[in-house]
């Protein structure tokens with residue numbers, strides 16, 4: 072894995088998240104989309120993401136545990152949390168994360 076550069080806010084540790092049926096570790100104190108970029112640097116970097124709440128290509132559904140409700144969010148504006156479970160991702164994200172090999176539902180194109 073490449074060394075995280077200035078793309079990432081400073082972090083002391085990684086936190087555990089799951090995407091669909093697989094667990095991953097991503098830098099704490101960063102937005103979830105940065106976490107995705109940490110896991111799949113090239114594909115997310117070359118994705119069509121605006122990083123600015125406009126494109127909506129980074130939409131996810133997530134929850135914080137088995138007894139919590141799914142919420143919809145833009146991963147470019149969502150801070151990662153230990154134990155976060157991403158249950159659905161937008162098509163663009165699914166494509167950019169394809170090499171991670173997890174099964175995850177794809178969200179409808181429209182919110």
Ligand code: FES
Nearest residue numbers: 122124126127147
């Ligand atoms: S990356 Fe465009 S809305 Fe999040």
